[in-house]
Amino acid sequence: MPPPAPCSAPAPAAAPRGRPPSITRARIAEAGVAIGLPHITFTGVAAALGVSHMALYKHVPSLAALKQLVAEEIFTRWQLPEVDEQGRQGLRDYLLAFSSAARAFVRAHPGLTPYVLRRQAATPAMLDKIEAHHRHIARIYDLRPAQARWLLSTVAFHCIAVSDTVYSLACTPALPDEEPEDLASAAARAAQQSEMEAELEQGMQALIVGALALLEEKRD
CATH class of the missing domain: 1.10.357 (Tetracycline Repressor; domain 2)
Structure with a gap:
């Protein structure tokens, strides 16, 4: 039997210092997958990407759209x-x-x-x-x-x-x-x-x- 999926939200990874990181749909999806759908927030994904949540809003218009983007990434990865x-x-x-x-x-x-x-x-x-x-x-x-x-x-x-x-x-x-x-x-x-x-x-x-x-x- 596989181990149960974690129930608590993982801590966002600290963003590296230096040039501001680029924001792409692929990076947004990757960050959301790592956090997990039940725990996704704009501030959490933004922190994982090392950007402000306002910068993230320029790429994803709403929390619903953010979750849908992550859901699509999870599903398309399913073998x-x-x-x-x-x-x-x-x-x-x-x-x-x-x-x-x-x-x-x-x-x-x-x-x-x-x-x-x-x-x-x-x-x-x-x-x-x-x-x-x-x-x-x-x-x-x-x-x-x-x-x-x-x-x-x-x-x-x-x-x-x-x-x-x-x-x-x-x-x-x-x-x-x-x-x-x-x-x-x-x-x-x-x-x-x-x-x-x-x-x-x-x-x-x-x-x-x-x-x-x-x-x-x-x-x-």
């Missing part, structure tokens, strides 16, 4: 599971691998889920990557584009949405009037998350089997 070009890996096995990769992706990148599940929040580059994946799977497994889109979207939507719920437990902050979590409570929380992960994996297996059966019914 989707490789597909056997000869089709020797069955579609069921590929979908299971895709589901596992999606769970790990959500766990590693808290805060990304809305940008992946909501088309209005996704950028054109993100949508292009999704559609290219659909076309690729359709070609390898001899599916119609609409079939591949439905199958992959169904698996991705349920996997990402439920994974976001499961892994958000690890980063749930304590209320101001709550006592710090003791070892027993931390162990109970970890056990609960492990149980939910197992249920998620079993649920995704059932969903994939059912989706493939439904696909075969529609083919007949």
Whole structure:
């Protein structure tokens, strides 16, 4: 099991002295990825870049646009599971691998889920990557584009949405009037998350089997 993603915001890196650093979309995205979507602020990204937040505003008009830029960078970096070009890996096995990769992706990148599940929040580059994946799977497994889109979207939507719920437990902050979590409570929380992960994996297996059966019914 991979280690949980950090829940606290990392301290911004100190900017080197000398000439004022240049501000590019690539550097902005890199700084935002290092900070993490849940912790992004204009002042935090500006500090990481070694510029003023007003200088950053000249390149990104709002906090929403800044987060969208970072979300796009995270998503476009995601390495989707490789597909056997000869089709020797069955579609069921590929979908299971895709589901596992999606769970790990959500766990590693808290805060990304809305940008992946909501088309209005996704950028054109993100949508292009999704559609290219659909076309690729359709070609390898001899599916119609609409079939591949439905199958992959169904698996991705349920996997990402439920994974976001499961892994958000690890980063749930304590209320101001709550006592710090003791070892027993931390162990109970970890056990609960492990149980939910197992249920998620079993649920995704059932969903994939059912989706493939439904696909075969529609083919007949």
